[in-house]
Amino acid sequence: MADNSHGSPDTSVTVATPGQGGVDTFTNPGLPPHRPRLADTDPRAEKRAERQVALLFFISVLGTLLFFFAYFFIPLNDTIERLRMQNLALGLGTAFAMLGIGVGIVHWAKTLMPDHELTEERHAVTDEKDRAEAEQIVGTILDESGIKRRPLIRNTLIGAALLAPLPAIAIFRDLGPLPGNSLKHTFWDAGMRLTRDPSGTPIKASDVTVGSAFHVIPEGLNEAENKLEEKAKAVVLLMRLDPESLNPSEGREDWGYDGIVAYSKICTHVGCPVALYEQQTHHLLCPCHQSTFDLEQECKVIFGPAARPLPQLPIDVDDEGYLIATSDFQEPVGPSFWERG
């Protein structure tokens, strides 16, 4: 280690040595001369730096005071305006309290503390002597611990080390149980009425005029035990189009009712709610990755990363004119999963 804080470049500590006999060797320029700072030579600059550091610390004090002022003396009434004021003052106070100290210390170190420049030589990477020494230390440990001579201790240690990770298995097991077939079924069932989200009131077929869109949950969902889990799978978008523009495939002709169709709202890509319905183009758009589904082709994917059409909920009308599901979805809703097949 060498000190280079006294004005002249010290060539004796330079790292690179000129190559032996090479023609293109260059002379090592060494380190640039040490340049004293303003505060080292000018007492007035030193004084000024000192005041600046003190000022920065004082700003930190003010920041802390601002925090406590905002905390205790900005009473929160009902308006968001006031909350916003308090939030701003709390944030600014904390920011200046921390910044003032940090910037002050750095400024202090840069302007006033001694500015020695140090050079340190790099050690050789491998040293045979060090390696032998390390081997000897490990050997001594093995000898002195007596692990070779005392098999009882060795074997119990191996046993303990093997058993110790088992609690982790028990803990990870609590992440389960496996979903079973719950991914393949939803809250919907035959005869269940379609109801409005969030009120849960049933929907008459006559309520659904052409061009309208209803956000639908199954009847009784609001009273269900795992309401949110069930809702995440069962939400449905109900729309009415001109029956002429629907082109149901064979076997699915009676899944709608007079132009009213119900489709799962869960995107088959990663499960965002596909609820952006364009009533003129009859496209459904997923807001997350722009997957677009065409209602006129049974929600076939016409753009974006989704791989499968949205599952359709077969619906009909009951005696009182309310819309009902005639079964659960015929395929799993939402994104793909390993066992989906």
Add this chain to the structure above:
Amino acid sequence: MKALSQRRRHPLAAIALLLMALLMVGAIYSAASSANQAQAQTESFSANDAEEGEKLFAANCASCHGLGASGSSAGPSLVGVGAASVDFQVGSGRMPLQMDGPQAQVKPVQFTEEQTRQLAAYVATLGAGPAIPDEEILDASEGDPANGGELFRVNCAMCHNAAAAGGALTRGKFAPSLEGSSEKHIYEAMVTGPQNMPVFNDANISPEDKRDVIAFLKTIEEQGSPGGADLGSLGPVSEGLFIWVAGLGVVIAFTVWLTSRSS
């Protein structure tokens, strides 16, 4: 009354009673089911309004919507769209259309209020449709913003953004920001479903619920954002851009300062 009671054992009495009951059920049903169409034309237009409106229509709208508003290849038929639709499209400056495009753009309103009224009166005579809503159902101070917020998040937020700042749809279409929209236009948009917006009729969202939605929109408009500058409420795009540019910029500036030599 006495004559009636004397005839109650008449052989035809049962049939007459049945007929009366059927008539009554029919009347109640038709009254109930028409409640969600048009909710009766509440605003009264005079015959003169419709007449003036027809002239305005022929001069300004018929080139696309056809004479008699029966539609043409350039514009849809307006039969049955209702006065609310005209009031929304013309009153918000979307119609007459400035140029062909993915959807009608808002521009300075082209007709006076009186002319808009007359146009609406004319189109309302063409077929039953949603009427211009009453003042009382538009009074946001009467609404419940909490209920409105819940309805907004279920029915509207996916297109119009949770903070009603608007959002993109497919192929150049977009859901506009609702900031600054009048109560009347918000209501009319819900009942008529302009452009690609679905219709939210009174059977889906009742007039009182619509008022709650309006109350919610007006509340978030007045209160502003509790977290300070909302950067357009566009979510991760604008907020991410800000923190990458400004936040990282500050970090880089500090790094440069930390490693620079003091003069």
